[in-house]
Amino acid sequence: MDVVVDGIHCGGCIGRIERSLKDIEGLTEARLNFSNRRLTLTWNDPNFDPGDAIRILERMGYNANPFRLASNEESEIAQSKFLMRCLAVSGFAAMNIMLLSVSVWSGNVTDITPETRDLFHWLSAAIALPAAAYAGQPFFRSAWNALKARHTNMDVPISIGILLALGLSLFETIHSAEHAYFDSAIMLIFFLLCGRVLDQMMRRRTRAVAGNLAALKSDTAFRLMDNGELAQVPAAALRVGDRILVRAGERIAADGVVVSGHAHLDESLITGETRPDKVREGRQVYAGSINLDGALTVRVTAAGENTFLDDIDRLLDKAVVARSRYVKLSDRIASYYAPVVHAMAALTFIGWMLAGQSTHVAIVTAITVLIITCPCALALAIPAVQVVAASALFRAGVFLSAGDAIERLAEADVAVFDKTGTLTLPEPHVINAADIDAGVLALAGQIALSSRHPLASAIARQQPGAQPLDGVTEEYGRGVRVLVEGIEARLGSPSFCAVDVPADLLSRHLGASLICFRHGEREAVFIIHQALRPDAVETVRELKQLGIDVRILSGDRTEAVEPIAKSLGVTNWRAGLTPADKVALVEEWKRDGRKVLMVGDGLNDAPSLAAASVSISPITAADLSQAQADAVFLGKSLTPVLSTVQAARRARSIMRQNLWLAIVYNAIAIPIAIAGLVTPLIAAVAMSGSSILVTVNALRARLPRKSGFDKDSEIALPVTPAVRPT
Secondary structure, three states, X not given: OEEEEEOOOOHHHHHHHHHHHHOOOOEEEXXXXXXXXXXXXXXXXXXXXXXXXXXXXXXXXXXXXXXXXXXXXXXXXXXXXXXXXXHHHHHHHHHHHHHHHHHHHHHHOOOOOHHHHHHHHXXXXXXXXXXXXXXXXXXXXXXXXXXXXXXOOOHHHHHHHHHHHHHHHHHHHHOOOOOOOHHHHHHHHHHHHHHHHHHHHHHHHHHHHHHHHHHHOOOEEEEEOOOOOEEEEEHHHOOOOOEEEEOOOOEOOOEEEEEEEOEEEEOHHHHOOOOOEEEOOOOEEOOOXXXXXXXXXXXEEEOHHHOHHHHHHHHHHHHHHOOOHHHHHHHHHHHOHHHHHHHHHHHHHHHHHHOOOOHHHHHHHHHHHHHXXXXXXXXXXXXXXXXXXXXXXXXXXXXXXXXXXXXXXXXXXXXXXXXXHHHEOOOOEEOOHHHOOHHHHHHHXXXXXXXXXXXXXXXXXXXXXXXXXXXXXXXOOOEEEEEEOOEEEEEEOHHHHOOOOOHHHHHHOOOOEEEEEEEOOEEEEEEEEOOEOOOHHHHHHHHHHOOOEEEEEOOOOHXXXXXXXXXXXXXXXXXXXXXXXXXXXXXXXXXXXXXEEXXXXXXXXXXXXXXXXXXEEEOOOOHHHHHHOOEEEOOOOOHHHHHHHHHHHHHHHHHHHHHHHHHHHHHHHHHHHHOOOXXXXXXXXXXXXXXXXXXHHHHHHOOOHHHOOOHHXXXXXXXXXXXXXX
């Protein structure tokens, strides 16, 4: 269940909500997305009442409504416009009040009369009070809701500081005092709104990346009925096994396999390449791809919310929702900040009174402490970087699925690659199909349909339109087996199939991989050729230059792995490994203190992906491998692996910079404010400036062009449907 929660402004709100909901009986998970304010509730108790969670949110001062993408976007647009109006009002008021204040400041040291000063103060009050009442609403509402729920948030000290500054200024104006602080209160509101508007613009930009995925989905499809008729149906009504017709200019409505026809497809979302790709029978196609010419009949393999596009959407949402170690640290610090700030302000007031100062001086100093120690910079320091980095990686075709993936990727000092489907392209081909008996080829093709090993797809493509067999069992890293006419048929490694490979065959195809087949007395050896991914050599070289030790672990035979390792310049490689062997080696390296990055895609790679310190898989990987990976990348290029590591190191550096900026700012600002060395106006500028500084610094986490992601590899996210070509 998804609901949208109003009133979320910082990481402290997220942590407080998640902790409060965690104790509800029957609720297994509550995750709040800082980017779109979407709260996802997961439960497995049939007696669980979601209303309990909603009521807790209401008691905490937050409004919750069902999450609907369209209505949520409308709400966000309205909120953005409101914040901009508040910013405009506070900016207009601040400029005019500052003009009056400068006149008063200069007049206080020259010859301004008390009557003129009082007039300027009253004019400032006339501008400041209504402006603060309107422009301060985002902070006042949030603080009031928090206090009603008997807790504090970051907007409470902000609101107290603003109201005290305005109240004291009004008191001083009524009594014709020399100083008033309307300028401080309005400038504080203005700078805080600058930071809040900038933060929302950044989060909306991230959401827009995911929201544009909706433009890639087709609302309807033409389904071929059993009687040969063509019926237009909603895409949501498609089921696995349906046949759909995709004509020129149309988007494919579901994932599937081409059963007839040929055409050129724009698959830039999947491959990262803008060049159209020609597809024929037996080719896997994905929802959202555009048919540029020709007509295709596609058998649906995934529909509804199980398509490739929906997987991307879930990965992006998971990347933004997941919280890293640095985020948890900043949230934990921020959660204690409000009561500490209130205590410091109170102690400052008491200390100045005990020191013999006037009540006026003590109150002004306490207000200054309240203003200058606002924890907004600390709360924004890490989440802002994570949101920007996740969005930038998404645009470049990389999806993070773990909150602390950025930190762990940045720490990696050993990169371990699987060979098949990882270092090599995921579409190998059989080079001796013409030499194999047609019956054997047909049966092997049917069995291969049930295997998730990358090499099996080469055999399956030899039999377009074939139907998978029932009862197929796959053994990780070995092969698949099934009973056919009462006799077991096997497809996999030579040892698994008990096939002796002729020595001359091995010598003639040193760099090729082998898949064997056995069904009773019938046996065959399929010679599979694999091509290295483009830029694999350059990627490995660049990883080495980053100080990363590159290694290869493969289940393939030595004769197939050695040429690949030599061409890449990798000296540390192993061949003929089982999944257990790979896990053992990864664990051994971890015990030696190494931080292991595992890059793999096969079903047999899933255990080692889970065992590694951090892991990456190509989008073509088996579902189980994707589930174990901390990041997934698109396209045929291996560059995203390099660039993800570079981006992670850059983001980690910026996270540390922001954290230290926030800590050093407070370490310097708090003693100065307690000592009474700054005015409320300077405090407002300093505090707001620190928030804006960490937010702007977070924008540096966007990937530069020279990071390895070139413009052509970015995901194309059109916002308008494709038009049928003429």
